[in-house]
């Protein structure tokens with residue numbers, strides 16, 4: 070046990086005893102004898118914010134992470150004092166502040182201890198930079214586990230890990246690397262089946278230690294700024310995640326085409342090559358919605374220009390691709406080539422929009438175009454200027470999505486691979502150095518890009534993807550996990566990373582399927598596609614240095630199997646789109662790790678291979694070569710094997726067969742899964758029949774299906790439908806009721822119901838409470854199909 074005295078010897082300082090406290094609206098200010106100020110703000114009955122000012126002076130209260138529209142408001146706020154403590158009591162939690170040392174402890178309303186300070190707040194002055202290293206340590210209890218922190222390439226449960234946040238371009242990153250492209254300083258703690266979250270909203274380099282340095286201690290600290298964190302109480306992980314996502318925001322619904330299959334490579338050029346690629350998809354009947362243009366489409370890597378040798382008429386090409394059902398997505402990097410004949414350079418120079426060093430010179434760095442300067446995206450004027458540059462690309466040429474890369478920011482051939490720390494930033498009027506702005510640079514670039522694409526693609530919806538980001542960046546962009554490698558370990562890592570990102574508010578994410586560096590075998594590519602079709606973002610991308618990565622490159626067998634899985638994704642689009650709707654409207658992550666799904670089952674606490682896709686589909690990737698199946702954990706409940714409808718009783722491990730053309734997929738009993746027919750791209754044709762796969766359960770289960778125009782903003786004016794299906798299964802009867810909320814005029818005419826696992830023979834039926842003959846509802850005994858009008862409200866199937 071480290072004592073305060075030992076730490077003090079090392080230069081750490083601590084608050085002394087409390088001398089006063091005072092309530093002002095939703096906030097309570099505590100002051101210690103040695104001048105430390107602590108403000109505790111009650112945002113919700115289950116959410117408190119803690120801010121410490123070491124010398125009584127707080128920074129301007131500004132955050133890029135917090136969404137202006139977040140929910141706040143509480144129903145109870147009481148202050149209770151006794152001899153030793155001051156208590157802040159809400160309807161759901163109690164916060165205890167110790168009069169002796171200002172340490173805090175959080176309890177739930179049943180007086181169970183959730184989280185308490187170990188050393189609590191302390192700090193160390195930095196003579197080198199000014200300001201303080203601000204630190205916090207909490208006691209860890211027996212059996213406590215930890216999750217979250219964005220894209221970290223390490224085991225899902227963070228217990229025993231030490232991690233830091235400093236956005237870094239990590240080509241071919243390795244397992245357990247502490248720093249990657251994104252900074253999401255948010256984690257979830259779970260013990261005694263109760264979960265809480267900590268969001269440490271500090272953009273300096275941040276550090277987290279989960280019982281790594283000391284067994285019973287979790288600590289987090291930053292190389293500057295304020296100790297400013299949010300405590301979010303669950304007790305369900307699901308509640309912690311949705312509250313965090315509400316606080317930091319979620320995106321608007323993406324266009325449905327963005328959920329299709331995307332193909333990318335560094336780089337597809339010239340035009341003939343892109344056309345050949347497009348034709349390859351259609352000839353092979355392999356569904357695909359988007360093709361990507363990497364940096365070689367530009368003229369000497371100058372942003373917003375085209376290499377006209379490769380692409381003589383971009384507008385025509387983009388149009389022709391679009392006629393064939395392909396959206397074009399183009400890359401844009403932050404580095405602006407130093408070139409006096411390049412308009413963006415000269416204009417930005419004149420307007421003083423590029424980042425500068427502390428003493429005035431421009432921040433110059435080498436990236437793809439050669440020597441570059443870099444827009445200061447933390448300046449709102451610069452963001453607007455940048456957004457306006459998308460006019461030509463989007464409104465005139467017709468590109469449908471933009472891909473932001475290198476925005477950690479990455480700089481070549483320099484130590485640290487990024488800007489020197491003295492570079493100055495506007496930080497929306499809170500001028501600062503790169504030490505503070507580094508981790509949000511990429512997010513602010515993505516934000517400017519999003520604003521631009523959104524403006525010029527209107528009345529359609531924008532699509533953007535970014536490599537670097539910070540908490541809250543999910544409002545502006547989707548993301549991918551960067552330069553992974555074509556290895557089995559990276560397939561495993563990708564599975565963990567996408568689940569972790571989902572737990573951290575960032576659902577719209579995917580990996581470079583097949584691996585960016587090196588080349589996958591056909592087998593690895595196949596297994597990766599099988600996982601990738603269950604990721605919210607589904608794109609094959611590779612460096613191109615090591616060979617091709619189109620699905621037909623690996624031969625007939627791989628083509629046929631991968632096609633089957635991409636077709637499955639297209640069939641599941643209405644189900645996935647509904648999960649996106651719930652993410653964007655209700656903050657519910659699209660993928661649910663098992664511990665999220667059932668935190669009371671301790672078996673889930675260290676599991677990360679298996680996950681829930683949407684609400685009702687359990688998936689487990691194959692992560693090893695040469696296997697015909699694997700053992701996996703089936704969470705509690707009854708599940709149908711997707712391929713053969715056999716039933717698995719959960720709460721235990723099972724061997725599941727999975728030869729190369731299969732993978733373990735289960736559907737929860739009672740689920741109703743909406744499906745589309747296979748299309749070669751979204752909206753290839755108008756869909757008039759929705760298939761509903763109904764998985765019988767003896768009991769009740771609700772499922773929902775969200776529908777709208779798949780693009781545009783009419784849904785914001787109420788033009789959408791939310792269909793709720795209520796299943797009630799009995800021994801000799803099944804009832805499916807549909808409730809439609811909304812005013813969208815659906816293209817659907819019929820619903821084709823496919824029954825799974827019915828334990829009886831259907832003898833009679835009623836629709837909307839009137840008896841009908843089985844012929845009139847198209848009963849097909851063999852396939853267990855029934856066809857109904859799309860607006861049916863009540864279907865009863867009975868065994869007599």
Ligand code: MIG
Nearest residue numbers: 334335363364474551552612
């Ligand atoms: O220095 O644009 O992660 O997806 O293909 C490499 C070229 C720059 C890194 C990205 C990768 C992209 C590549 N970029």
